[in-house]
Amino acid sequence: MKEYLPLLIVGAIIGVFSAALIIAYVLVKDKKESMGFERNMKDGELMKRLLRYAKPYWLNFVVVGLVMLLSISYNILSPILISNIERIIQTENFVYSDVLWRVIVYAAILIGSLIGTYVQAIVLQKTGQKIISHLREDAFTHIESLSHAQLSHIPVGKLVTRVTNDTNAISMMFTGMLVNLVKNIFVILGVLVAMLFINYMLTLMVLCFVPFIVLFTVIFRKFSRRAYRQVKNGTTDINTYLSEHLSGMKIIQVFNREERKMQEFDVKNNTLYRAQRGQIFVFGIFRPVVYMLYISSVLCLFFLGSKGALDGKAILGQIVDGATIIAFYMFISRFFNPIQNLAEQFHRLQSAFASAEKIFTIMDIQPDVVDEVDAIELDTIRGEIEFKDVWFAYNEGEWVLKGVSFHVNAKDTVAFVGATGSGKTTILSLLCRNYDIQKGEILLDGINIRHIKISSLRRHFGQMLQDVFLFAGTVRSNIVLRDEFTDEQVMEACKYVNADKFIDRLAHGLDEEVRERGNNFSAGQRQLLSFARTIIHRPEVMILDEATANIDTETELLIQDSLNKMMNIGTMLIVAHRLSTIQHADNIIVLKDGKIVEQGNHHELLHKKGRYYELYTLQYNKEQLKKCV
16 A cells, blocks of 8 residues: 555645635635626527628638648657657667658658648638627627617727727637637547557546546636636726726816826726736636646656556556656646646637627617618708607606697708707707607608618708817818818818818818817817818708807807808708897797797797797896996
8 A cells, every 4th residue: 555655645635625626616606697797698699690700711710720730740649759769769779760760750740730830820810800800890880870879878988898808809719719729629639549549557547637627627617707707897897987087087187086086996996906816816726736637647657657667567457668658748748738728718718708798789789760671862852841749758758859840941040949958959869860759750851751761861961069079180081071072172161161260370281180089179160170071061951059159259250150151051950049149040949848939030039028038138138247347
């Protein structure tokens, strides 16, 4: 019994580690719901959807599979060649040429394996990036198709994470994970078969460690799954927080909340730090444990092999020599490394599936504002608009518009006035089908707008909003929005709306850089660029929502002059708090609590002395008071 004491010590150490890990596995509960990471899609369904993106590149994967055979051959044949060389060297009067040709074969297989590995990496990286680029484009295109209501319920940071971080996680799957998964399986099977042919007794000894590898892998999967979930959730949280607070940094600075926001960010940052540290810890435990099994198997190999080789005794009927020990030493390394990689790659595959589910969850959101099957295209329109008993609510049961009906003649200018929340901006949003109404009809040139393709409908509208959004680029790119227009056409539109006056003063004119959100331009300048952007696309219906709010007096005069010009282009719908800017409108519709309380031109409404008269008188008195002050 004493002579087998080393084996008993190895077994005891492995048993202690196994017991400790099993206890930890039982004590730690996997609370998926508390981590917000429950899976609803099956792996098979996710794989099927992902393979649709890989299908066009099937030939590339076939090439990779063929090249992969070189690497597998090296892993299986190299130990056999080395053991043969050792056996030949140990014989008396061995022929040098017998060793030489085996060395040449070994070198050839090694070089082939290295070249194959390089080719495999290049092909997989190129193919994987094409697949992910396609997936990322599909995700972004689908996000573009969602309605305003749907986008308002999804944090921007979460969408950014889906299109960037989650697609990168899937990229790893196509750039090596799947191929290496298959490769490792074949290497394990090939090595096992080769060991059985060389010495089944030593092979059985190696296989005694496999149940422990399986046990440790199952335990590792649970802890690594938790670690991956926490890292992904932490990444999403911090991206969402940054997206919102970097956009609102000016407000944070104005109200002197930097320290408070830094504390909030520090909490989220520490949460992500702890999650990543936990992930490192899990892998820091798993790898050494598997390495322990590898070293233990090597020790057992040397113990049993040397015992048989030195004593000259057969073990289980088989003689073990030095060449056999060398071959098995190399085989054990090639047996354990793929098993360790399999465990890690399998869970990374699960992580990729989790990311894929998050992406497909977004892509499976059905847009609630879509074209009808037989929706039509409109090449031109007159601009006649009619609302018929329109009811609308952003939230079920909370009506914003209640039976609104009105008619706008083509080429007319109609203004909407009323207190905040009366439904003015909502009317303009419904006309462009940013939202769909619950009851009633909205007609354009006598056609229900639901029967018109959304792209065709919006092509005929030009929207100028209070909060003008400018993209990073140049003045020209923000006016033309990537469409093809000449510089003469761009400047003609700028002159028409008086934007040329400040553009001419810019150092680079139309090529002047526009920083993020146009923060290097004043509110008035951004509004004039918005007017030019609208005019150059020649819409038949123009929508102005508080276009003159928060603008200095000088710029307001330019904008008012631009408005007077644009009134002659087509139908114009205006929402304005400054009633002085809409006195020349053909019709003024007064709203209160989602209903039309009166309508008419400026003089008619003043004569009625109703709601409009009250608003106008109140605003007039305020302006007179300001002048006195």
